Amino acid sequence: MTARTGPLRVAVLASGGGSNLQAIMDYFREAGDARSADVVVVAANRASAGALDRARAARVPAEVIRDPSDGGAMTRLLESYRTECVVLAGYLKLVPPEVTARWRGRIVNIHPALLPKFGGAGMYGRRVHEAVLAAGETESGATVHQVDDVYDRGAIIAQERVPVKPGDTADTLAARVLAAEHHLYPRTLDALARQLITSR
Ligand code: GRF
Numbered sequence: 001m002t003a004r005t006g007p008l009r010v011a012v013l014a015s016g017g018g019s020n021l022q023a024i025m026d027y028f029r030e031a032g033d034a035r036s037a038d039v040v041v042v043a044a045n046r047a048s049a050g051a052l053d054r055a056r057a058a059r060v061p062a063e064v065i066r067d068p069s070d071g072g073a074m075t076r077l078l079e080s081y082r083t084e085c086v087v088l089a090g091y092l093k094l095v096p097p098e099v100t101a102r103w104r105g106r107i108v109n110i111h112p113a114l115l116p117k118f119g120g121a122g123m124y125g126r127r128v129h130e131a132v133l134a135a136g137e138t139e140s141g142a143t144v145h146q147v148d149d150v151y152d153r154g155a156i157i158a159q160e161r162v163p164v165k166p167g168d169t170a171d172t173l174a175a176r177v178l179a180a181e182h183h184l185y186p187r188t189l190d191a192l193a194r195q196l197i198t199s200r
Contacts, residue, residue, distance in 0.1 A: 008037040008193040011083040013065075013091040014044050018051025019178065020089035020110060020185050025058050027186030036193035041081040043074075045093050071096030078103075085196060087189060088147060092124060097149050106196060107147040110185050112177045114159055115143040119152030129170040129177070137164050140173060142181040144188045157192065160184040 007028070012021050021042060028035040042055035043063040055062040063077060075098050078086065086099070088109040100107055111119055113128045118140075123131070132140045141161040146154030160180040164173060 007035050008196055009040045009082050009084045010037045010087055010189070010193070011041045011043065011078050011081060011085070012039055012051070012055075012087045012089050013095070014042060014049055014051035014089050015046060015092040016049060016051065016090040018042075018049065018054045018089065020181055021051050022054050023182035024087065024089065024186050024189060025054070025060065027190070029058075031190075036190050036197060037085070040083065041078075043077060045091070051090070065093075068093035069096060071098030074099050075102055084200075085189075085193065086147075089185070094149075094151065095147060100148055104148075105146065108144055108157065108189070108192065109147050109152070109154070110181050111143045111145065111152055112140075112174065112181065113143065114139070114141045114161065115145060115152055115156060119143075121151045123152065126170045126174065129173045132164065133168060133170065133173065139163055140177055142177055142184050144185060158184060158188040 039060050041061045043065050044052050045065045045068045047064045052062040086103045086107040118128050139161050143159045144157045148154045162176045162180050
């Protein structure tokens with residue numbers, strides 16, 4: 001059997017602005033021929049998601065997920081791009097079990113807190129940072145984790161910590177955590193892609 005070469009084929013799912021998507025696309029583009037992954041499609045559950053504009057600007061196919069609960073349709077969409085790894089970047093819908101099963105060990109998410117704390121259903125956006133501040137935490141951060149059928153429960157792959165500073169608001173803390181996400185996510189995906197490529 002001949003080993004396949006070339007970058008890992010990554011699909012990114014998003015719901016929002018897509019700044020993590022941008023960080024990921026920029027990182028792999030900048031790596032040029034040495035890159036470990038290519039973003040081959042971006043799919044969003046909202047046609048107005050900024051992530052789709054970022055994809056188009058980068059000349060990456062942009063797709064709208066009509067029914068996020070339709071696992072068969074999502075599987076067909078991802079397979080049509082020969083997706084090897086699924087990356088959630090601000091994707092706010094539960095991924096159907098068919099998809100998590102098909103890409104088990106190859107589907108990851110980033111969460112804007114230090115899991116296992118401050119995760120689970122309803123813990124997204126400002127609410128996460130408000131909860132961190134209300135709990136009087138002295139640090140927060142970003143977590144990259146495997147995705148299974150339960151929100152924010154999969155195995156933790158990597159974390160990056162940031163301090164909670166006196167006088168922080170949810171907005172100032174969110175900005176600090178987001179900067180950590182932009183640093184952590186591409187580098188973690190790079191490491192994961194290199195592992196997955198060797199197991200092709
Ligand atoms: C990030 O904080 C991510 O952790 C969370 O949603 C936000 C997405 O931001 N799940 P963006 O769309 O990547 O700018």
